[in-house]
Amino acid sequence: MALDLAQFHDAFFDESFEALDTMEASLLKLNVGEPEPELIATIFRVAHSIKGGSATFGFTEVASFTHTCETLLDELRAARMKVTRGITDLLLRSVDVMREMLRAVQHKEPIDAQRVADLQFDLELAIVQNNSAAPDPAPSADETRVVADSTDAAAAPEAVQTAHCWTIQFKPYPQLFAHGNDPMRMLRELSELGELTVQAHAEQTPPLAEMDPESCYLWWELRVQTDATREVIDQVFDWAEGDCELQITDERMQAPAASNVVKLPLEPASAAQPVEAAPAEPTRAAPAAEHNEAPKQSLGDGSSIRVSTEKIDELMNTVGELVITQSMLSQLGGKLAGPVAEQLRSGLTQLERNVRELQESVMRVRMLPISFVFSRFPRMVRDLSQRLGKQVELKVTGDQTELDKTVLEKIGDPLVHLVRNSVDHGVETPQVRAAAGKPACGTVYLEAYHKGGNITVEVGDDGGGLDKERILQKARERGLVGANETPPDEAIYDLIFMAGFSTAEQTTDISGRGVGMDVVRRNIKELGGAIEVRSTPGRGSRFIITLPLTLAIVDGQSVAVGAETYIVPLITIIESLQLKPGMVNRVAGQGEVFWFRDGYVPIVRLHEVFGVKPRAAQLHEGLIMVVEGDGRRVGLFVDELLGQQQVVIKSLETNFRSVEGVSGATILGDGAVALILDVPGLIRLSGARAAA
Amino acid sequence: MKAKSKSSKRARRSDRPVQSSVEAEREAPAVVPGPEGVDAVAQSTERTIVLASHCTLKDVAALKGELCEVAEDCCTVTLDVRALERVDTAAVQLLCAFVRERQARERAVEWLGEPATLREAARLLGMEPLLALPEAR
Numbered sequence A: 001m002a003l004d005l006a007q008f009h010d011a012f013f014d015e016s017f018e019a020l021d022t023m024e025a026s027l028l029k030l031n032v033g034e035p036e037p038e039l040i041a042t043i044f045r046v047a048h049s050i051k052g053g054s055a056t057f058g059f060t061e062v063a064s065f066t067h068t069c070e071t072l073l074d075e076l077r078a079a080r081m082k083v084t085r086g087i088t089d090l091l092l093r094s095v096d097v098m099r100e101m102l103r104a105v106q107h108k109e110p111i112d113a114q115r116v117a118d119l120q121f122d123l124e125l126a127i128v129q130n131n132s133a134a135p136d137p138a139p140s141a142d143e144t145r146v147v148a149d150s151t152d153a154a155a156a157p158e159a160v161q162t163a164h165c166w167t168i169q170f171k172p173y174p175q176l177f178a179h180g181n182d183p184m185r186m187l188r189e190l191s192e193l194g195e196l197t198v199q200a201h202a203e204q205t206p207p208l209a210e211m212d213p214e215s216c217y218l219w220w221e222l223r224v225q226t227d228a229t230r231e232v233i234d235q236v237f238d239w240a241e242g243d244c245e246l247q248i249t250d251e252r253m254q255a256p257a258a259s260n261v262v263k264l265p266l267e268p269a270s271a272a273q274p275v276e277a278a279p280a281e282p283t284r285a286a287p288a289a290e291h292n293e294a295p296k297q298s299l300g301d302g303s304s305i306r307v308s309t310e311k312i313d314e315l316m317n318t319v320g321e322l323v324i325t326q327s328m329l330s331q332l333g334g335k336l337a338g339p340v341a342e343q344l345r346s347g348l349t350q351l352e353r354n355v356r357e358l359q360e361s362v363m364r365v366r367m368l369p370i371s372f373v374f375s376r377f378p379r380m381v382r383d384l385s386q387r388l389g390k391q392v393e394l395k396v397t398g399d400q401t402e403l404d405k406t407v408l409e410k411i412g413d414p415l416v417h418l419v420r421n422s423v424d425h426g427v428e429t430p431q432v433r434a435a436a437g438k439p440a441c442g443t444v445y446l447e448a449y450h451k452g453g454n455i456t457v458e459v460g461d462d463g464g465g466l467d468k469e470r471i472l473q474k475a476r477e478r479g480l481v482g483a484n485e486t487p488p489d490e491a492i493y494d495l496i497f498m499a500g501f502s503t504a505e506q507t508t509d510i511s512g513r514g515v516g517m518d519v520v521r522r523n524i525k526e527l528g529g530a531i532e533v534r535s536t537p538g539r540g541s542r543f544i545i546t547l548p549l550t551l552a553i554v555d556g557q558s559v560a561v562g563a564e565t566y567i568v569p570l571i572t573i574i575e576s577l578q579l580k581p582g583m584v585n586r587v588a589g590q591g592e593v594f595w596f597r598d599g600y601v602p603i604v605r606l607h608e609v610f611g612v613k614p615r616a617a618q619l620h621e622g623l624i625m626v627v628e629g630d631g632r633r634v635g636l637f638v639d640e641l642l643g644q645q646q647v648v649i650k651s652l653e654t655n656f657r658s659v660e661g662v663s664g665a666t667i668l669g670d671g672a673v674a675l676i677l678d679v680p681g682l683i684r685l686s687g688a689r690a691a692a
Numbered sequence B: 001m002k003a004k005s006k007s008s009k010r011a012r013r014s015d016r017p018v019q020s021s022v023e024a025e026r027e028a029p030a031v032v033p034g035p036e037g038v039d040a041v042a043q044s045t046e047r048t049i050v051l052a053s054h055c056t057l058k059d060v061a062a063l064k065g066e067l068c069e070v071a072e073d074c075c076t077v078t079l080d081v082r083a084l085e086r087v088d089t090a091a092v093q094l095l096c097a098f099v100r101e102r103q104a105r106e107r108a109v110e111w112l113g114e115p116a117t118l119r120e121a122a123r124l125l126g127m128e129p130l131l132a133l134p135e136a137r
Helices: A005-029 A037-057 A060-077 A083-105 A113-133 A141-149 A151-160 A185-191 A230-236 A266-274 A275-279 A307-333 A337-364 A377-388 A405-426 A430-435 A468-477 A489-497 A517-526 A606-610 A677-690 B003-009 B019-026 B057-071 B089-104 B116-125
Strands: A164-172 A194-201 A219-226 A244-250 A367-369 A392-397 A402-403 A442-451 A453-460 A531-538 A540-548 A555-561 A564-569 A574-579 A583-587 A591-596 A600-606 A623-629 A632-638 A640-648 A662-667 A673-677 B047-052 B076-080 B109-112
Touching: A005 A037, A005 A083, A005 A377, A037 A060, A037 A083, A060 A083, A060 A113, A083 A113, A083 A564, A113 A517, A113 A540, A151 A623, A164 A185, A164 A230, A185 A194, A185 A219, A185 A230, A185 B089, A194 B116, A219 A430, A230 A244, A244 A640, A307 A337, A307 A640, A337 A367, A377 A392, A377 A405, A392 A640, A405 A442, A405 A517, A405 A540, A468 A489, A489 A517, A517 A531, A555 A606, A555 A623, A555 A673, A555 B003, A574 A662, A574 B089, A583 A600, A591 B116, A600 A606, A600 A623, A600 A677, A606 A632, A606 B047, A623 A640, B003 B076, B047 B057, B057 B089, B089 B109, B089 B116
Parallel strands: A392 A442, A564 A673, A600 A632, B047 B076, B076 B109
Antiparallel strands: A164 A219, A164 A244, A194 A219, A367 A402, A442 A453, A453 A540, A531 A540, A555 A564, A555 A640, A574 A623, A583 A591, A591 A600, A623 A632, A662 A673
């Protein structure tokens, strides 16, 4: 049976891309001059594991390039090389190149060999230059590793004497080989970390004739005396996650000055002890913080699995069908009478609860933290500000706020646009800022938080704010605003969302051509969200985006119009009321209006829009539901309110065709189809009808 | 595909008697005596299994087949490791199982060529004693 390693490629690529994101984020956090050893270790591990994986799968170009990266990172880790802005830039470019190489390999496309070679040359040059520039002879590997691992430089001399002594019980599962893992690679890596003693156990190997040569029957007891931290040890076994049983304990012995590399039989007690037992071992001069490492589960992510989104969508769809079936049964149950019917109804109530819980669980599976989108911005802001000669700091809060995957995927581009605008147009150059008495370094904010069943994402800056006068002037030039008309500030700021509207004096290759803000608003609206802008002159501007948690389910109010049922999304409803005769006025160009709170609201007779025969012909006979969309309010005239329920949205585009004023459909308990109203679309539609 | 061509290179000595006997004289294979001290070289029939340059997971199924065929032979089995350049844990595990099997039957295993690659791999895996490799030259 020839083993097909290709089946593991997807997992390798997924993990490598994620790891590169981590590497990039860590590089951006790295302080020039005073790098945090933990961050360097993280960056090093990424390069190291990509190198290992690429070599395993035979992606030699990737392996070779990452090897050079790793060599440079090793210099940084050992503090033989200083972290400078130049080095960080070089490594960030390496991240880009690694990403591109992996992408090329993944899609079986040619790699840009020249670019790779150039960068590899730069990396090598940096290493060589550093080595030749080093005034003192390079300290020995052992000494430097201690410095790199120690967060307190003063403690280093002591640490030289006290190395970790990791005892590792490594019991591979039979499928370890078949999953592309070779223990030899791991043992070699361990041996590179320090002094390794190995005891192999082959007792479980069956007789030759009975053995499956592709199964692993061996297990090992290992002992590594090293300065490497627990994370580094864990990293060695990263690829074997889920394919082995692993126990790692730190004996923290005093490292003998000269010890023979011979197979030391492990004390059975220490080898067999669970991880948690480690602190009970004699631990001389062991700082408490270091101790906390031992009880950590070595394979922290072992409890998660990768599932394709298709499968989750399928599950979601099935649950949606289940909700419909359940509500059909509930309706039927309600019509029955007798003692059995009572039992049936109680069973149905139970079913309803379970279905709702199931639905919520499936929904949660689809939720991802918004950090998936936010993670690209630190790099973007850094690169942009460098190009523009500005100093910009990005502050991110609430990046763990969870959003439906579909919403998350679609919000990326609009956010990129907004952040880019904030850096380009929002934050001023250091000179301008200094003249205005502001700190030279500007700030761009990214915030995400829950608000009333929605997610709000804010993108803001502490720059000069929107130039109201220029916007107004531009709007007057284009005839959007009358010459003597002065709309409220909010309306003026809102003009920037008009197509082709840009006040930038010079368009740059970054932004300012006026294409975009209208697209941003359209994209957000397509997601069922809204965007508004606030600005204070001299203090900065802030874009506030409101997004639904999910696109699959909507909380709706069902209303009856004639024999039809419509679903109005709850989020759009402001109030429902009954009009008395005489409350309605007729206004030219607006049709019927009534006074609501602080202004007149036009009435939209739903039965007229959809061509349905209503039960209530007079406005005072039915109900008015005041809804808001696109910042405009209308009163929907309906026969009666039926009830509130969560409905599963079925796409009309997919199943039928796009219908104006309708965002989708759902199936009701009685099997009937109800249309879900698209309130902003409906308002546009009724506006057009009134004007006609 | 590559793996197949490699494993097909492997041939038992009986298929190539002339070449092998010359090699055997020149190399003077190390002798691993069985537990009872049976001198395997003294026996008239010998069988050789040539390990290809790469002996890894892809090749172990084929190699196992070959090893199984000779595992019970009373003649000396020689493992020709002269071409061996790369070996992985799966292959070492298989060779250990073979050596153990031969030792249990009190049959000898000889090594033809300096098994440096194999020795290094086995040393790293802590399995050197299990392979009963000859002393390093």
